[in-house]
Amino acid sequence: MQSAERRTTLADVAAEAGVSVALVSIVMRGAPGAGAATRERVLEVARRLDYRPDSRARLLRSGRSQLLGVVFDVRHPFHSDLLTGLYAAADAAAYQLTLSAVTPRRDEHAAVADLLQDRCEALVLFSPKMRPAELAGLAARLPVVAMMRSVRKRDVDVVHTDDLDGARQAVEYLIGLGHRRIAHVDGGTLHGSAERRQGYEDTMRRHGLGEHIRVISGGSGEEDGARAAGALLDDPPSAVFAFNDLSATGLLDVLRRHGLDVPGAISVVGFDDSSFSRLAHIDLTTIAQDVDTMAARAVARAVERVEGAPVPHREVVVPPRLVVRGTAGPAPTA
Amino acid sequence: MQSAERRTTLADVAAEAGVSVALVSIVMRGAPGAGAATRERVLEVARRLDYRPDSRARLLRSGRSQLLGVVFDVRHPFHSDLLTGLYAAADAAAYQLTLSAVTPRRDEHAAVADLLQDRCEALVLFSPKMRPAELAGLAARLPVVAMMRSVRKRDVDVVHTDDLDGARQAVEYLIGLGHRRIAHVDGGTLHGSAERRQGYEDTMRRHGLGEHIRVISGGSGEEDGARAAGALLDDPPSAVFAFNDLSATGLLDVLRRHGLDVPGAISVVGFDDSSFSRLAHIDLTTIAQDVDTMAARAVARAVERVEGAPVPHREVVVPPRLVVRGTAGPAPTA
DNA sequence: CGCACACTCTAGAACGTTCTAGTAGCTCGG
C-alpha cells in the first residue's frame, strides 16, 4: 500500500551530490552563497530524487512558516469567490494558505484555534462575527486582517468594500432609470448592513426622495430575501435594492412566483457579484465587490505586518462598481 | 503589535513545574507513566502558562501528524455540506483536517501538491476529476479516499452514494404519483452521471415505460439545468428527474419563468439534498445523500488505512433516501 | 610579496517535540 521508504531529505540529496547538508539547504532556498555549477548539480540531484522540503521542519528551525490562516464560512458563496482570489494573491507573495472553515456545527473560535495551532503567521478572517475585544485579543498574538467588516480597534487591519458608495451607485442607477419608489432590504445586524442602509437613505434624500424611503429588515441568506419579498407584496415598490446577491435571488424568486415581471414591473439590484449572479437564468444586476483587489490588498497587508513593514493606514477601502445585467430596467410608466 | 516573547514550550512548563521535559510530554499526551499528583500539577502549570503543543515539532519527531488532507471545490455547494460533516467526523476520531480548495484558477494538482507538502497522513478527495492512473499514483504515496466517485483501482478507497438506487427511488416515487412521461437531465460526463442515468432507464423499463425514456444532456451547475429546460419546453414531460439539486434549481427557474406551474403542470426531483434545497422558497423534492454517514465512513476508512487496520471492502456504498418536499406532485390528469 | 577581502563551502548547534533506554525508589516473596 503506502511506500515504506522514508521520504528523501536534505541529507539524502547532500550525500548523492557529494556536498554538505547546509549547502543543499542554501541551494533549495535560492539563498546566496553557492557557486553556479554546484547549484545546478544539486538542483539536478534534488529533482532526480523527487526531494520536497519538509515545511514543518523548516518552520521549526526558522520560526517562519510562510503560512497565512484563512477563516471562511462554507455557507457563503461570496466567500468562495474571495478564496479564489486569495489563493492567487498568496501564491504571488510566496505565501501558502491554510483554510479553516466555519460550518453550522463549527464556530469561529474553533476555526481560529486550529489555525493558531498550525502556527500561521497571520490571520485573514472573512466577515468575522467576533466581538471587537476578541479580535483585539487575537491581534495581540499575531497580525489579523478582517475582511468585509470595519473594526474600530488599533492593531486589527481591515479590508472592505466602500459599502456606502456601493449603495449610492445602486440607488442612483435606479433613479437614473426613472424609479422613485425604491425600497431596501437590509442585512439586519450583519456587518456592512448599517453602511449600505445609510448609503441608501442618504442617496434617496439627496435626490429629494426622502418620503419614499422604505427599509425592510432582512439578512444574508436566500430565505431572508424571500421573507422580505412577502412583506413587499402588499404594496410593491418599483425597485428594490437588496443587501446582497443571495438575498436578492430569494427575493426575485418569490416576486416572480407571485406574477410580478422582473424587470418589467419591478427592478432588483443586488450586492457582491457572487459567481452565481452571473448565471444566465439569474442574470442579476448588482454592485460588484472587487474580489481580486480585496484579496490582493488583504494578503499584502498581512505580509507587511508579518515582515514588519511600515503600514500607512489601518483600513483599506476598495471601491465597488455597478454591473448591469438583466434584473433592473426603466421604471414602469404608471 | 504582536507579542515579542516566545510562545511557551514544554521546557517552560517543565521548569515551572520542577520536572523533566519528557515527563511533561507524557502528561500532555495523556500517555501512561506519570503519577496522579504530578499529572495534576503539570496540567495546572500548563494551563496557567497557556501552553499549546507545537504540532509541527510533534510531527517532526513522531512522524505522525494526525492530519487528514481534504480537497474540495469552492463552486460546489454540496461540498460545503460534506465539509460540515467531515469536520465532525474528524473531530471524533481525534484527527485534524487541512483543507485545500479547487477554484476556477487552481486545479486539483495544485491542491494536492499543497497537502502533500503539509505531510498529511491520508487524502480525502471530493469528486476528483483526475485520471484513475493519477489517483493510483497518489495512492502509492499515501492512503487515498475518493468520494462521490467510483474508481476501479486497488489501493484507492471509495465512498459514494448508491446512485443507481437513488435514481430508482426518484423515478418510482414519480411513477407512484401517476407520472409516465418522465424525463432525465443527466450530469454529462461527470462521475455518478452514468449510474444515475442507468438507474433511471432501468426503472422506467421495469415499469413498462421504456418508450417514454428521454435523456437530456446536462451537467452539474444551475446553467446546465437552465439549458436543459430550454430543450424540454417544446414538448414538456410531466416530470423531470435532474442529475443534482443545482441543476434542478436552474431547471425550475426556467420552467416557472415560462409559465409552467410546479408541481401543478410539471414535477421536478433533484439529487443531493444540498442545504439550499431545504430553503422555503425552493423547497425541492430530492434524493438525499447521507452526508453524515458518508463523512463518517470516509474518515473511518482513512484512519483505518493510516493505522494499518484490516479493511474489509475497498468500496463503501451509502444508501440515499427520498426527501419529499414541494416540487413534485400528482401527474396532471390530462 | 603579503595581506585583506570575496567567495564557496562546511561543521555543528538549534528549533520543540517524542522516543529509547535507562535510574531510583518501592514492595514483596523467598
Add this chain to the structure above:
DNA sequence: CCGAGCTACTAGAACGTTCTAGAGTGTGCG
C-alpha cells in the same frame, strides 16, 4: 536481606530543517 518486578521519573538522542561561525581558496592591490 537479596533481587525481581513494579511505578515514577529523567537524560539525551533523534526528526529535517536553518543559522552562525568559521575554514579553505583565490584574487586584487599596495
